[in-house]
Amino acid sequence: MSSAIVHEPSSSDSAAEDPVAPTEGLPPVQRNLGVWSRVRRNVSAQIGAALIAVIVLMGVGAPLLSAWDPDGINPAARNKTPGYETTIRDDDGNKVAYRALMGTDTLGRDIYTRVLYGARVSLVIGVSVAALSVAIGLALGVVAGYFRWLDGLVMRFMDGLMAIPAILLAIALVSLSGASLTTVIIAITIPQVPTVVRLVRSIVLMIREEPYVEAAISVGTPTPKILWRHVLPNTFAPLIVQATFLCGSAILLEAILSFLGVGMPSDVPTWGNIMAEGRSLFQIYPHMILFPGIFLAVTVLAINMLGDGLRDSIDPRMSKQL
């Protein structure tokens, strides 16, 4: 390693400018440590990813983890507390033992089963909103950052959109078009787009001043190719981090919408809907809100932890900005 120190003794300036040039007395800089191995070493990212994996398995394996129907109404077992046991006659007339792990709701539906299926809705919405807002935000951000004449127009529009509180915008949008999975996803995506646009625009503004972009322009590379080859790859790392946080806040926002009664149709098992149904009886049966609430909180926490970990490993400079 020591032979690599300062190849050209004459130009001491260049050594000072190069941040990765090893200096005597300091440990060698580990520049070959890739992003992924840094992510894998990050405790926060590890815990987050592990928890997310559990939640995903829960959602995917819901039919295997519970033998019951999430929408199955059982008038005889209404408002039962966790641990309630009884026998139910199935379709063939056989007696089957039933144990309400997390209790039942006011219609006698099994809360454990509903929570499992609720994970599906939350995850689908989180991932779709993150993907959709990144796609739209990326397109608009690149346009605003690269084509100066469009910048003002796009950014003023984004400022306006940003000034409307996300939840109010989402509530209003859902109320206008009626509740369904698609409208909920769109209603949550629209308020998230401006943050992505801002991020992408700031990166593009920085990149377009780089010498290699200037060089590409000077040799006559067509603009789409410059955007594709030079600008786009630079947005990936920050966008992955941003998408993670967007996923978390989308899940939270969906739960809030459902909880307020303006989200997914109330018969769909979502964590927000389960809690909304438990509101009136909360003082007597707190389990109706407690269990979906815990799963919601843990999921969002896991996603945020993964996001924190990704941010710290992908770009340590970003972590300083919060």
Next chain:
Amino acid sequence: MLMYLCRRIAAIVPVVLIVGVLVFLMLRLTPGDPAAVIAGNSASSEDIAQIRSQLGLDQPIAAQFFIWAGKMVVGDFGESFFYKKTVASLIVDRLEPTLALAVLTIILATVISVPLGALAAYRQGSWVDRVVMGFSVLGFSAPVFVIGYLLIYVFSVKLGWFPVQGYQRLSDGFGGFIYRLILPSITLSIVYIALLARMTRTSVLEVLNEDYVRTARSKGLSSMKVLVRHALRNAAVPIVTVIGVSIALLISGVVVTESVFNIPGLGRLTVDAVLARDYPTVQAVVLLFSLTYVVINLTIDLLYLVLDPRIRY
């Protein structure tokens, strides 16, 4: 200075305009004829036509926007379909609880989070730091309504220290007013504390490396004095910025908290109005909240001048 003030105020004009257009379009894009909705089921087609011309709905869409915007500017938000009152009076009725909740939350959050964040920065890497940062991630992920119900369950249902839900107007006694606001404002402030503590820590950490902090220390000032007089004062600008930016967060929190605690404020009004398809009310409240956001952020920009005399525009 005056130039800057004018420029900043001029800069919010397009933003306000765009918000106006968006909110206006939101109502106009609703399926169905607003005039028919207002007129009700038993109205004749002449009645509907009359209401339509009254509302200016027979004019081209651009003209409609200016008629509507003109009314908004003078505070004529129209009449609520649902409550059969003017939207303006409805908003005035609901303003006090929301304002009280928001102000109390900001005070509570600032009083708790700034010392916590500063302490975490000061003892960087210690257990205090880890606890504060851990809480910060936790607080940021916990849904407002889950916190709210948890607090109600523990402190109201189990311990009986606080009323379960409800609100008491300020005019009915200050004690009861504050008493009933304690749980809601704690609920709402958790997210805020998480965010602010984190921001305070980051900006104090940056300032602690500055020369003037070292100078202050070397001249023998106590650690506490250095932290408060030198570090915190200089870290104030980013902290205040975050308070401003997260007003949006506060507004969404208000909507949820008011629903959880049954507080008759603007947030509840929005949700009720949406559920009742009471569009004039929805429009007015969304517009009002957005303007509040814009104005608060403008105020904060101007506050920089007071907080940091080095900033000159």
